[in-house]
Amino acid sequence: MPRLAAPQRRQPRTVPGISAPGNPVPHRSAPRRRLRENWQGWAFMAPFLAFFLMFLVWPMMSGAYMSLTGKSLTGANDTFIGLANYGEAFADPDMWRSLGNTLYFTLISTVPLVVVALALAALVNMGLPAQWLWRLSFFSPFLLASTVVSLFFAWMYNPELGLFNDILMKLGLPPVAWLNDPSVAMWAIVIATVWWTVGFNFLLYLAALQNIPQQHYEAASLDGAGGWRQFFSITLPQLGPTTVMIVILQVLASLKVFDQIYQMTGGGPGGTTRPVVQYIFEAGFTGYRLGYSAAISYIFFGLILLISLAQLFITRKRSA
Amino acid sequence: MATQTLPRPAVQAGTAVAGRTSGRRRKMPLSRVVATAIVAVLAVAWLVPFAWAAVTALKTETEAAATPISWLPASGFTLDAFAKVLGSGNIPTWTFNSLFTSVAITAITLVISASAAYAISRIDFRGKNVMMGVIVASIIIPPPVLIIPLFQQMQSLNLIDTYWALILPQVIHPPMVFVLKKFFDQIPRELEEAALMDGAGRLRIFTTIVLPLSRPILAAVAIFVFIGAWNNFLWPFIATNENSLLTLPVGLQTIKSAYGIQYAQNMASALLAALPLIVVFLFFQRQIIKGVATTGLAGT
Numbered sequence: 023m024p025r026l027a028a029p030q031r032r033q034p035r036t037v038p039g040i041s042a043p044g045n046p047v048p049h050r051s052a053p054r055r056r057l058r059e060n061w062q063g064w065a066f067m068a069p070f071l072a073f074f075l076m077f078l079v080w081p082m083m084s085g086a087y088m089s090l091t092g093k094s095l096t097g098a099n100d101t102f103i104g105l106a107n108y109g110e111a112f113a114d115p116d117m118w119r120s121l122g123n124t125l126y127f128t129l130i131s132t133v134p135l136v137v138v139a140l141a142l143a144a145l146v147n148m149g150l151p152a153q154w155l156w157r158l159s160f161f162s163p164f165l166l167a168s169t170v171v172s173l174f175f176a177w178m179y180n181p182e183l184g185l186f187n188d189i190l191m192k193l194g195l196p197p198v199a200w201l202n203d204p205s206v207a208m209w210a211i212v213i214a215t216v217w218w219t220v221g222f223n224f225l226l227y228l229a230a231l232q233n234i235p236q237q238h239y240e241a242a243s244l245d246g247a248g249g250w251r252q253f254f255s256i257t258l259p260q261l262g263p264t265t266v267m268i269v270i271l272q273v274l275a276s277l278k279v280f281d282q283i284y285q286m287t288g289g290g291p292g293g294t295t296r297p298v299v300q301y302i303f304e305a306g307f308t309g310y311r312l313g314y315s316a317a318i319s320y321i322f323f324g325l326i327l328l329i330s331l332a333q334l335f336i337t338r339k340r341s342a
Numbered sequence: 343m344a345t346q347t348l349p350r351p352a353v354q355a356g357t358a359v360a361g362r363t364s365g366r367r368r369k370m371p372l373s374r375v376v377a378t379a380i381v382a383v384l385a386v387a388w389l390v391p392f393a394w395a396a397v398t399a400l401k402t403e404t405e406a407a408a409t410p411i412s413w414l415p416a417s418g419f420t421l422d423a424f425a426k427v428l429g430s431g432n433i434p435t436w437t438f439n440s441l442f443t444s445v446a447i448t449a450i451t452l453v454i455s456a457s458a459a460y461a462i463s464r465i466d467f468r469g470k471n472v473m474m475g476v477i478v479a480s481i482i483i484p485p486p487v488l489i490i491p492l493f494q495q496m497q498s499l500n501l502i503d504t505y506w507a508l509i510l511p512q513v514i515h516p517p518m519v520f521v522l523k524k525f526f527d528q529i530p531r532e533l534e535e536a537a538l539m540d541g542a543g544r545l546r547i548f549t550t551i552v553l554p555l556s557r558p559i560l561a562a563v564a565i566f567v568f569i570g571a572w573n574n575f576l577w578p579f580i581a582t583n584e585n586s587l588l589t590l591p592v593g594l595q596t597i598k599s600a601y602g603i604q605y606a607q608n609m610a611s612a613l614l615a616a617l618p619l620i621v622v623f624l625f626f627q628r629q630i631i632k633g634v635a636t637t638g639l640a641g642t
Contacts, residue, residue, distance in 0.1 A: 062544050063467020070458035070519065071473075073450075077492065077511045078480060085491035093494075142384065148377045157631060158623075159385035162392075165619040167573040167591035173612040174391040177398065177605060185394050188411050217391065222638060229635035249373050271638075278484050281575045285595060299486040299576070306490045307580070319487045326484055 089316035096310055107317035117318055119293060120301035127297060128276040131212045135272050138216060139223030144257065147231040161221035168281035175214040176286050201287050204294040211283055211295060223268050230264035270333050277326055298322050399423050399610035406605040423606035433614050435586055436593035443508045443589060444571040450513040451567045452560060459522035460548050477516045486576060493580055507581040512571055518563045521637050525559040526552060562633035572619060590615045
């Protein structure tokens, strides 16, 4: 979270074994020690720093430059064209549509991914027997690759042979064209996504629940507070920080959605589920326009920055 | 094997409920009984995709594509689909690629993140606050933003379609540096001071004192990174085309398009791909859950 970018002030300025009181080390002078600490520090940083510069900072910068050029995947046309790519992207209805799809997915997936996770964790934490079994059931899908999840669900969503329509028809309901109906497809993807990833948030909630001191509940039940009362007056407030963090992590994760959509609908029907990451991918690798693709990446990054700042602002305000 | 082990928890879910209802007489609160029942139903629902995939994979292609659909095929179950999928030889190759790259990514990530975290936590070098700030700020960068320039970079280095391209860009995990740093901060300084007095160097202190004391957090980070690497799709999908270099998730995607309508084989390969991590999970459940819960909180 950006808020952590603040310098670490609470780091004690002492050097182990040297500047700590009562621990004089006679042989080394202060400036030499400083020098040694400096090179040692950078030596320990160096391996990480090398990868960090090479595979994060450099691509970040070269991508920014690329977005200002007409670079294509095939030729070496990297003429500088200024902000033309950005101008084109802002006028591109497909870009806006894919951004809209991404935001829509984020909106409708985050709520169940947080609420269902909380409900499951709260239920399981009620002192149920066979904890391991529930954890196994709800968490194990998270261990699957997106391709496996997509294969499972594409099969269950199959219009004629799928399990879902079979159940609907046995209940006397009309079948649904799960992945082919523009008004249903995104929800179908959300259902698969909740099944796949809710276990992660569930675990985070479970860990947080187990950290709530039991005395709170004991005191509350002595005061005659029932289960629901305890949940709303003790559990939920105690989970506040965890919930804020899970929501933030979940929003950021959902904004990056690509895998399961690409694999289940390919962005269809008619582009109604195509997320912005897929549009970036297609502009670069099927449209051969790396420069344009990089520009959309940066617009997407800008959006993520804005959302993160907004979240930061809201949580700061609330905690103030 | 998956087909035999996976549906089993669903059955046990039922028995767990039954066991609890009898405990009700011993002042088991009604709310807890109800909660157990609800959770059991949900758990069974959660396992349905596994079970349905297993049933399909055990059918013949004809049975799998037959309507009305059935949980028990008329002609009985068969291992045909599994045999065909394994016979094609792709799944073992892709499993090896996934395993090799994930282990390499995890190992490199651990080494470089732990030493960076140690420097930031313990060494008083100039610029360390800036470094910490930069690393933490970089958490905000979404990996998909980097795919185009990374592809370009790998292409100009001639690394596309090599293990290098799969491994190198996946070893930077800024949140993990932060998690490790927080853990190192808690290790008593006295331990290091004593070693320093005895004349041990930094590297020695790091490898013989700090790292051994940090086993739990190193395991947690390793688990988190490994699961992520094992399942990553977008980058490996872009970085490789060569069939013999595909990772399991990417390879599976090509099977899907190749066999379009071979439902039983599709489900068999999906289950085979799911198997390794599920087996690992069954063995290391406690550590994995702890690892994910600890490092998943990396944001705070």
